[in-house]
Amino acid sequence: MFSIQLVAQEFSVSGKILDDNNNPVAYANILLLKITDSGVESYKGMSSDENGGFSFENIVSGDYEVKVTFMGFKDNSTTVTISETVILEPIILEDNTEALEEVSITVKRPTLKKEIDRLVFNIENTSLSEGNILEVLRSTPGVLILDNNISIKNTTPTVFINDRKVNLSASEITQLLENSPANSIKKVEVITNPPSKYDAESGAVLNIVMSKNLIIGYRGNIFTNYTQGVFPRYNTGINQFYKTNKINIFANYSFTHSKINRDNEENINYLNNDSSINEYWNTKINRNTTSKNHNFNLNFDYFIDDKNTISLTSNLLFLPYFDYTTKGSTQVEDFTGSNNYSFNSNNFSQDDKYNLGFDFDYKHSFKNSSRILLNTHLTKYDYNRKQNVNSDYFMTDNTFDFSTAFNTKNNQETDIFTSQLDYELPIDESSNFYTGIKASNVETRSDIIQFDIDTATGNQTLNTSNTNAFHYDEAVFAAYLSYDKSWEKWSLSLGIRAEQTNVEGKSPIDNTKNKQDYLEWFPTTNLSYHISEEVNLYTNYKRSIERPSYQLLNPFNFFLNDNTIVTGNPNLLPAFNNHFVIGTSIFERYTVEAYYKETKNKINELPIQDNTNNIIVYSPTNISGRKEFGFDFVTYFDVVDSWSVYFVTSFYNIEEELILNNQLSKKDRWSNYSVISNDISFLKDKSLTANFTLTYDGKYQLGFRTIDTRIETDLSIKKKIFKNKGTLSLAFSDLLNEQDYTLYSKYLNQDNSNFTDLDNRYVKLGFSYKFGNTNLETNERTKERKERDRLEKN
Numbered sequence: 001m002f003s004i005q006l007v008a009q010e011f012s013v014s015g016k017i018l019d020d021n022n023n024p025v026a027y028a029n030i031l032l033l034k035i036t037d038s039g040v041e042s043y044k045g046m047s048s049d050e051n052g053g054f055s056f057e058n059i060v061s062g063d064y065e066v067k068v069t070f071m072g073f074k075d076n077s078t079t080v081t082i083s084e085t086v087i088l089e090p091i092i093l094e095d096n097t098e099a100l101e102e103v104s105i106t107v108k109r110p111t112l113k114k115e116i117d118r119l120v121f122n123i124e125n126t127s128l129s130e131g132n133i134l135e136v137l138r139s140t141p142g143v144l145i146l147d148n149n150i151s152i153k154n155t156t157p158t159v160f161i162n163d164r165k166v167n168l169s170a171s172e173i174t175q176l177l178e179n180s181p182a183n184s185i186k187k188v189e190v191i192t193n194p195p196s197k198y199d200a201e202s203g204a205v206l207n208i209v210m211s212k213n214l215i216i217g218y219r220g221n222i223f224t225n226y227t228q229g230v231f232p233r234y235n236t237g238i239n240q241f242y243k244t245n246k247i248n249i250f251a252n253y254s255f256t257h258s259k260i261n262r263d264n265e266e267n268i269n270y271l272n273n274d275s276s277i278n279e280y281w282n283t284k285i286n287r288n289t290t291s292k293n294h295n296f297n298l299n300f301d302y303f304i305d306d307k308n309t310i311s312l313t314s315n316l317l318f319l320p321y322f323d324y325t326t327k328g329s330t331q332v333e334d335f336t337g338s339n340n341y342s343f344n345s346n347n348f349s350q351d352d353k354y355n356l357g358f359d360f361d362y363k364h365s366f367k368n369s370s371r372i373l374l375n376t377h378l379t380k381y382d383y384n385r386k387q388n389v390n391s392d393y394f395m396t397d398n399t400f401d402f403s404t405a406f407n408t409k410n411n412q413e414t415d416i417f418t419s420q421l422d423y424e425l426p427i428d429e430s431s432n433f434y435t436g437i438k439a440s441n442v443e444t445r446s447d448i449i450q451f452d453i454d455t456a457t458g459n460q461t462l463n464t465s466n467t468n469a470f471h472y473d474e475a476v477f478a479a480y481l482s483y484d485k486s487w488e489k490w491s492l493s494l495g496i497r498a499e500q501t502n503v504e505g506k507s508p509i510d511n512t513k514n515k516q517d518y519l520e521w522f523p524t525t526n527l528s529y530h531i532s533e534e535v536n537l538y539t540n541y542k543r544s545i546e547r548p549s550y551q552l553l554n555p556f557n558f559f560l561n562d563n564t565i566v567t568g569n570p571n572l573l574p575a576f577n578n579h580f581v582i583g584t585s586i587f588e589r590y591t592v593e594a595y596y597k598e599t600k601n602k603i604n605e606l607p608i609q610d611n612t613n614n615i616i617v618y619s620p621t622n623i624s625g626r627k628e629f630g631f632d633f634v635t636y637f638d639v640v641d642s643w644s645v646y647f648v649t650s651f652y653n654i655e656e657e658l659i660l661n662n663q664l665s666k667k668d669r670w671s672n673y674s675v676i677s678n679d680i681s682f683l684k685d686k687s688l689t690a691n692f693t694l695t696y697d698g699k700y701q702l703g704f705r706t707i708d709t710r711i712e713t714d715l716s717i718k719k720k721i722f723k724n725k726g727t728l729s730l731a732f733s734d735l736l737n738e739q740d741y742t743l744y745s746k747y748l749n750q751d752n753s754n755f756t757d758l759d760n761r762y763v764k765l766g767f768s769y770k771f772g773n774t775n776l777e778t779n780e781r782t783k784e785r786k787e788r789d790r791l792e793k794n
Helices: 097-102 133-138 170-178
Strands: 010-018 029-036 039-047 053-060 062-069 076-082 111-114 118-122 144-146 149-151 158-161 185-191 205-210 217-228 232-243 247-271 277-305 308-334 339-365 371-394 400-428 431-453 460-462 468-486 490-507 512-530 535-546 557-561 564-567 575-586 590-610 615-640 643-660 663-682 688-697 700-702 705-707 710-721 726-733 741-747 750-758 763-772
Touching: 010 062, 010 076, 029 053, 039 053, 133 144, 133 170, 133 185, 247 590, 308 557, 339 557, 371 557, 400 557, 535 590, 590 705, 590 750, 643 700, 663 700
Parallel strands: 158 205, 564 615
Antiparallel strands: 010 053, 029 039, 029 062, 062 076, 111 118, 118 185, 144 149, 185 205, 217 232, 217 763, 232 247, 247 277, 247 750, 277 308, 308 339, 339 371, 371 400, 400 431, 431 460, 431 468, 468 490, 490 512, 512 535, 535 575, 557 564, 575 590, 590 615, 615 643, 643 663, 663 688, 688 710, 700 705, 705 741, 710 726, 726 763, 741 750
C-alpha cells in the first residue's frame, strides 16, 4: 500500500590539463576511476579538448581517482570526493625527459595472411600508408592494375570500403582511389570467395578496411599531383575529418584535369567464302581524351547512444567537360596488295554527366551482442553525348573523291533505389549466424538521334535507321542465410543466397522487347583444417552471376568511322560462374592454391567482321562456355630489416567455346602472371622509402582474343618532411616501355588485330600535407551498390 522512492543525485567534475609552461595539453587521455572497498575500477574515460579542458557529466557521489596520461609526460593522479559539482584546480603534467629520450618512431612492415576465404594484406603504420589508396592496391598481392583497370584473376572485382560498396563505375573508382589518402588504411582484403551477405554478382571482392577512430578533434590534409605523360595532367584536393563524442564528419573534394593520348593500329583481312583475302584494311588511329572532373564525398555519423547509430553518406561526381577526339587514316588494298582507295576520318564527341549517390544507414545493437543494420541507397545518373563524324575518301592516285558526315545526340538517365536489412547473431564464442534481405530497382531511359549531313549543301537529314530509344527496367529481390563455426582445428562457413531477377528492355520506336524473369540460388562453402600452428589446409566453393551492364544492353550504334561501329546487345544473357579452390598456407608466409572456374554465357566484347559489307562491329557477346584452371603461389618475406618483398605467380589455362554464324569454335592457352614487389626504407628514422614493382603478364586468351605479353615496371620514392606532416613523392611508370600490346582475333572467318599504345609511361610529382590533430584516424568510407557499377564499363 505504501512505496518509497529513492533518488541518487548526479553531479559533474571538470578541469583543465596544462604543461609546465601553463600551455594547454590537447588530446590527453583522462580516466575517471571509482574507488571501492576492493580497489579501483574503471568508470568513464575521455580526451581533453584543444584547450586542454574536460568534463565528466552524470557522476554519482563517491570517491574517485582522476588519472591523466599523455606521451612525453609523467602520469598524474588526483583523488577527489564528489558530493557536489566539482571544478578541479588545473592539472599540471610534468615533462618525462627520460621517457622522451627512449621514444622512437617505429614503422611496421606490411604482413600477408591467408584466411579461409581471403588474402589479408596489413599495411597500417607501414611505408605503404604514405600515398594514395590506388598505390597501395598496386602493391597488394593478387591485384593487377593495367591501364588504370583493377582486376583479380582476369575478373573485375567489386570494390568495398569498410564492407560498403563503392557507388561508381570502373573508371570512376580508379580516380576516386587515386585521390584518397592511404594513411588511414588498416588492411586490404582480397576476397576470392565472398560470403553470402555479398551480392551474387560479387564474384571477387576487394575490401579496403579503414582504421577505427578513437580520439576526438579535427584533422585534415591537402594533396596535389602533377603528371607528365604525352600531355601534362594534374589533380588536387582536400580531406577533412572532425570527431566528437556524438558525431563523425568526413568531407572530401578533389579536382582532376587530364588529357590522355592513345594510339591504335588496326589490321583487318576481309575474307571471301573460301577464307581467301578479299581486301586488307590498315587503320592508324590517334585518340585524345580531355576531361575536367569534380568529386565530392561527405560522410556523417551520429551516435545516438551506445546501441544506436545513424549515418548519411553522399558521393557526388560532376564531369562538365569531356572531349573525345579521334583521328583515323585508313588504307585499303586488294588481295594482290595493290592500293584500292583510302579515307581519313575525324570523330569529335563532347560529353557531360553527373553521378550522384546517397546512402542512409541505421545500426542497432542488442544486449545479447546481436545487431541489425539497415541501408537505403539512391543514385541519380545523367549522361549526355554529342558526336560529329566526317570522312574524306581518296581514289587510288590519292586524289579527292567524296566526303560523308553525320552527327548524333545521345542521352541517358538512370535512377537506382536499393534497400537492405541485415541481422547478425553471435551464438557463442565460436559460431555466428547471419541473415538478411535486399531489394533493388533500376530504371534507365536512353535515346539517340542521328542526322546525315550533305557535305555540299550542309543540309541535315534524319537517319531513321540509327535513331532509337531504349527503356530498361530491372528489379532484384534477394535473401540470404549464413552460418560459421570454428573448432580447435576445423573451421566451417556455409551460406545460401537466393535472387529473383525481373528484367525488361524495350525500344518503343521499333516496338521490340526483351524480358527475363528468373530465380537463382547461390551457395557458398568454406572449410579449413589446421594440421599444426604452421600448416593450414582449406577448400571453398562459390556460385555467382554476372549481369550485363546497362550500357552493354543498349542497342545504340556509335561510329568511330563509317566502317567501325561500337554497339550494345539487348539480347545478352547473364553469365553464371562456379568457382572451386583447394589450397594450403604454411607459416602464414607461403600460400599454394589450385583452382577451377567454369562460366556459362561469359560476356565479352568481340570485334565481329562483316566480310560482305567490309564493316567491323565491336559488340558484347555471350560466349557459350569458358573454363579456367590454374595454380597460384604467393609469399611475403623480409630480405633484411629494411627490405620487404612479396612475390606471386600464377600458371593458368583458359579454354573457350563460341558459336558464331552457326559454327562452333574452340580455343585454349596456357599463360603465366607474376609480380615481384620491393619495399625499401632508408635513413635512421625511415622517412625515405621506395617501392619497385615488376609485373609480368604473359600472352593469354580472353574472349577469343589473344593478348600479347606485357611487362609493367613502376618505381616510386617518398620522403617525409616538415616533421612527418608533409610527404613528397616521385613516381615513374612503365620504365621499360613494355606495357603496350596487340590483340589478335583469328578464328572461323575472323582475321583482325589491334595494337594499342597507351599513355601510361609517365613521371608524377606529388605533395601532401597533414594538419590538425594528426594522431587521428579517419572514418572515410565510400558506399557502393553493384547496380551502379553497371552504369558504365571501360
